[in-house]
Amino acid sequence: MRIVxxxxxxxGKGTQAAFxxxxxxxxxxxxxxxxxxxxxxxxxxxxxxxxxxxxGKLVPDEVTIGMAKDRMEQPxxxxxxxxxxxxxxxxxxxxxxxMLKAEGMxxxxxxxxxxxxxxxxxxxxxxxICRNDSSHVFHVTYKQPKKEGVCDVCGGELYQRDDxxxxxxxxxxxVYHTQTEPIIDYYAAQGLVVTISALxxxxxxxxxxxxxxxSKVGDK
Numbered sequence: 001m002r003i004v005x006x007x008x009x010x011x012g013k014g015t016q017a018a019f020x021x022x023x024x025x026x027x028x029x030x031x032x033x034x035x036x037x038x039x040x041x042x043x044x045x046x047x048x049x050x051x052x053x054x055x056g057k058l059v060p061d062e063v064t065i066g067m068a069k070d071r072m073e074q075p076x077x078x079x080x081x082x083x084x085x086x087x088x089x090x091x092x093x094x095x096x097x098x099m100l101k102a103e104g105m106x107x108x109x110x111x112x113x114x115x116x117x118x119x120x121x122x123x124x125x126x127x128x129i130c131r132n133d134s135s136h137v138f139h140v141t142y143k144q145p146k147k148e149g150v151c152d153v154c155g156g157e158l159y160q161r162d163d164x165x166x167x168x169x170x171x172x173x174x175v176y177h178t179q180t181e182p183i184i185d186y187y188a189a190q191g192l193v194v195t196i197s198a199l200x201x202x203x204x205x206x207x208x209x210x211x212x213x214x215s216k217v218g219d220k
Contacts, residue, residue: 001026001080001217002105004087004096006184007113009172010120011198012205016113017084019206020213027076031085034067035059045070064088065095072099080108093183108217110187111209113198117173125166132156 001024007013014030021028035053038046045066049059068086071077087093100106115123122141130136130151138145138158145152162168187193194212198205 001109001213002100002107003080003213004083004107004110004183004187005113006110006180007198008115008117008120008176008181009169010123011113011115012202013084013113015202016198016205016209017082019202020111020209021082023206023210024080024082024213026080026082027074028082028084029068029071029077029086031064031068031088034064034071034086038067043070061089061091061095065092065099068096069099087183089179090182090186093186107187107190107192109194109213110184110192111213112184112193112195113205113209114195115198119199120173121166121169124164124169125160127160127164128158129161130154130156130158 003020003024003026005013005017005020017028017030035046035049039050040046045063048063049067052059052063064086068083072081083096087096097106123139126140126142128138128140128145128149130138130153132151132154133156136151136153136156137143138151145158149158150156151158163172184193194216196205196208196212200208
């Protein structure tokens with residue numbers, strides 16, 4: 001099964017991708033992981049990406065597409081994959097179609113995680129991170145620490161990251177609406193899109209997604 005996962009920041013794409021990939025027995029391929037792997041391994045594409053990132057510039061589509069192509073050609077992706085964060089715009093979606101067509105393959109489904117904008121802002125702007133260990137994450141509404149501003153795990157100070165502020169979140173949403181959301185219409189024209197609500201507990205959303213995918217493409 002070849003799936004693209006789409007949704008706004010704060011929709012829980014990374015969390016859902018990990019669960020879905022495990023349940024479906026296919027690799028989870030995320031843009032962030034691609035960049036980190038290529039940069040740490042010193043690949044030619046990684047060097048190019050790092051040069052752009054160090055200069056504070058966006059990595060060009062052709063570099064991201066090259067990384068994705070290399071990853072999708074790995075043996076563990078022979079029977080399918082779940083793409084998270086790629087494609088991020090219509091140009092990348094078109095390039096992905098061409099890549100798959102050249103290999104005699106095509107996408108099976110595009111899973112659209114739908115979350116109201118106010119909920120996205122609430123989810124992200126409410127996050128608080130431990131200064132001692134960024135893996136210790138709390139939330140002012142959904143996962144409150146026992147003592148306000150203090151990490152339950154190590155006693156470190158909890159803070160809000162600059163890119164989690166409401167203003168920054170709304171800017172990120174605008175970028176999503178402008179650049180990434182159009183791929184939903186692009187894929188809908190191919191009859192590939194299935195939309196589910198990403199509200200509720202993680203396992204509820206995963207169950208909803210699995211049912212939607214099975215009803216869309218069967219047991220591939």
